[in-house]
Amino acid sequence: MARPNLKGLFPVAAAFIAFILTLLCLFAGTQRNLLDGADILTLYTPEGGSNSGVHEFYSIHVMSYCQGILDTVEPGAPGSARNVTQCSDRQILFSFDPTNAWSEAITHGPTLEWPRVISDDFHAFRLTTQAMAVMYCVGVSAVGAVLLVRVSSFISRRMQQGPFEFGFFVLGSLSMSIASIIATVVAFEFVALINAHGDGSNVSASYGTKFLGMSWAAAGLLLAGSIVSLVNLIRRPHVESPPDEEGLEKLEG
Template sequence: MGRLVNYFPTITAFIAFILSLLCLFAGTQLTVLPGADILTVFPSNKSQDTGIHDFYSIYVMSYCEGDLMSGNRRFMNCSKASLPFAFDPSSVLLEETGNTTSLSNLGWPDTITDDFHSFGMTSRSMGPLYCIGAGVAGLAIVGRLWWTIRRGPRQSVIELVLLLLGFAMLGIASIIATVIAFQFVGLVKDHGRDTGVNAEYGPQFLGMTWAATGLLLGGSITSLVMVLVDRSRSDLTAPADDPGDETKSDQVSVKSSAGPSDAETEKDGNH
């Protein structure tokens, strides 16, 4: 049980590292978690035979498009991954139609395009945050392996700092993803109600990102407790000053301050 506690922060960092990479690379290819999207936008059903797909799933570094088959999503293609990334519906939809018509004729409100532009900077910040979070979690794992080989302490302050930094980065990224998933989806639904444009958030992505954040939080708390316990133990076991040394020094000082011994006095008297 003690060994498990010692390596618990490393285990949490490893799992959080994997989950962070999954959040980062989801949707970059058709075979990489296409269902773990932040949100999916469904354009108006009024624009048929225009080249526009039935849905567009948005991820951290890309988007995927596809059609609905009996209510199920059939992914057709994913964009090239880029960092930072923000989905621009106006350019994507116009490119799909060959720039032969305007978005208003397709039943796409300009207010939704403005919503995407407003959240563009926020969306672009998620990719770097996930990269930093995954990177510091990986460094914490490497550091633990190094200290294990060197037979170092159970936990070091450097590991604690890395775990806390990873928790902060993933926490901020998770908050941004949650805001986009809920508030932004709400805006799309409100502004697209009259034209049939709809959106929904991805629960799988939110589950992965908050799981990674919670794991790093648990690892950070455990690491902090272990560092404090090891510090207190080292203070208690530190060698105290030997009281015998003080007694000896006091005796030496007394002898040096006293007068000459009886033997020396007798010797002087003979002379």
């Protein structure tokens, strides 16, 4: 019984899993109950509520943001549960701007005690978050191309698709690595910046571990797939096309 070619199966398996993870990173939070907990960061405004016009938290994703209230859990249990009430429309070049989400009367009112410098922080990171979204789109497109190349190689077995597969693997790996690095910087540095500027006010932030885990898992799978694809490309034997009938007659003569 022939043993399965694990080196040949690993790249396509890694690409498929990375493709799913990248799609989840892109579309998380674009609808209610669609991985709304897998956010890049969450902005908390504890003094928000129905009377102030501000929600108690805003979870920021790649292409949208969700808002809601914090529900109290059972007595004695730590923390609170998030209840998402609404998510914004998805946009590829999305960037969260609190001054657009809330009216000026709220951001400058006494209820929220909103530090204006935090709005400047979001504005400063606008191009960075948009570039991150573009990298995720490039990454998912490259991984999709890897899967299409593998399907085409099964359909037409004589065509050598190894170089194309490796090239798309490298493109996807680089794109996802850059996107993950940007997401990590935003998650850690930006959250620390918000907490520092919001110290003494009613504003705080926390980063999302689920999103970063999915993003780096996809980047790691694509890197491993690129290495295995390169090894397969180097070790692949050269397949010569069979000689035609005229050539055979000359050899026999």
